[in-house]
Amino acid sequence: MDSIDIEILKLLQKNARVTASEIASEVSLSVPAISERIKKLDSSGIIQKYTIILSTQKMNKNLVAYMFISLKHPNYIEGFVELVENENEIIECDYLAGDYDYLIKIITKDTKSLEAVLNRIKTVTGVQKTKTIVTLSTVKNTYSILPYEDTNM
Amino acid sequence: MDSIDIEILKLLQKNARVTASEIASEVSLSVPAISERIKKLDSSGIIQKYTIILSTQKMNKNLVAYMFISLKHPNYIEGFVELVENENEIIECDYLAGDYDYLIKIITKDTKSLEAVLNRIKTVTGVQKTKTIVTLSTVKNTYSILPYEDTNM
DNA sequence: CTTGAAAAAGCGAGGGA
DNA sequence: TCCCTCGCTTTTTCAAG
Numbered sequence: 001m002d003s004i005d006i007e008i009l010k011l012l013q014k015n016a017r018v019t020a021s022e023i024a025s026e027v028s029l030s031v032p033a034i035s036e037r038i039k040k041l042d043s044s045g046i047i048q049k050y051t052i053i054l055s056t057q058k059m060n061k062n063l064v065a066y067m068f069i070s071l072k073h074p075n076y077i078e079g080f081v082e083l084v085e086n087e088n089e090i091i092e093c094d095y096l097a098g099d100y101d102y103l104i105k106i107i108t109k110d111t112k113s114l115e116a117v118l119n120r121i122k123t124v125t126g127v128q129k130t131k132t133i134v135t136l137s138t139v140k141n142t143y144s145i146l147p148y149e150d151t152n153m
Numbered sequence: 154m155d156s157i158d159i160e161i162l163k164l165l166q167k168n169a170r171v172t173a174s175e176i177a178s179e180v181s182l183s184v185p186a187i188s189e190r191i192k193k194l195d196s197s198g199i200i201q202k203y204t205i206i207l208s209t210q211k212m213n214k215n216l217v218a219y220m221f222i223s224l225k226h227p228n229y230i231e232g233f234v235e236l237v238e239n240e241n242e243i244i245e246c247d248y249l250a251g252d253y254d255y256l257i258k259i260i261t262k263d264t265k266s267l268e269a270v271l272n273r274i275k276t277v278t279g280v281q282k283t284k285t286i287v288t289l290s291t292v293k294n295t296y297s298i299l300p301y302e303d304t305n306m
Numbered sequence: 307c308t309t310g311a312a313a314a315a316g317c318g319a320g321g322g323a
Numbered sequence: 324t325c326c327c328t329c330g331c332t333t334t335t336t337c338a339a340g
Binding site: 147150 | 162166168169197198199200202203204205208212217234237241242243245246248255256260262286287289291292293295296297301303304
């Protein structure tokens, strides 16, 4: 991965549908050279996925909340994770070190739909303790890590 | 937005570089019909952006942490937000209702680089109290809300 | 929404620094 | 190895119905 790859990744992150021709003229290489580099970035797994981000506002999902969850026992992980995977309004779920076991991010329509999700979570077998935090606004969201060269490896 | 648009959004979310031809054969419409629908989903803002998700592992960013932050006074918001925007390793930042003012998500290389980020945050003028939580593993991350029809609007 | 032709983009082979 | 150019195929765009 050199600085040209970084530049390609930046352009794809800004717009994943940018054509190889456009990238080629940006970085002053031929189209096949760009295609070849993208193919390598793909197959090496550096590019995990090409995706679209949907507007929460346009989709009427204006309520963002975080919920901390503790389970009674690791036995209950499997059932809990299954629920997490099936709930479309749970966007993220991390397993934590510390007081609580999990942190999930929920994006939903309003307080009523949030209540419904929270209740489904709280009634999963093994869920012991929860704490919910509602967000007022989102200051930053880059969705992915940014591409840059690692200077201290 | 009808069920065909939903289908298009799902396919784009799975792979934002899928061709209109492929979508067309999936949903049994002509290529121009698909292009026209995508153009509308674009210009209406429903599709917020086409982007790539980079592999944290391949980019050597294997440490995910959350940090809660309280400011002494709303006067300090501007300076804090500026730092947040400039720190590449801060992926998300939400303004909260509750005990703390902000929750940020940090993705970085290791504990050493995390320490560096945390110290930069803690030394921003007006930062009063912080609490950091390290994640052990990521259970789920969809990056965007999912496209589906709203049945109760 | 469709079809069909023109324009653009992408792909693969062969060869050069 | 990485890059180029050239010719061919696929995709996109646009006009007309």
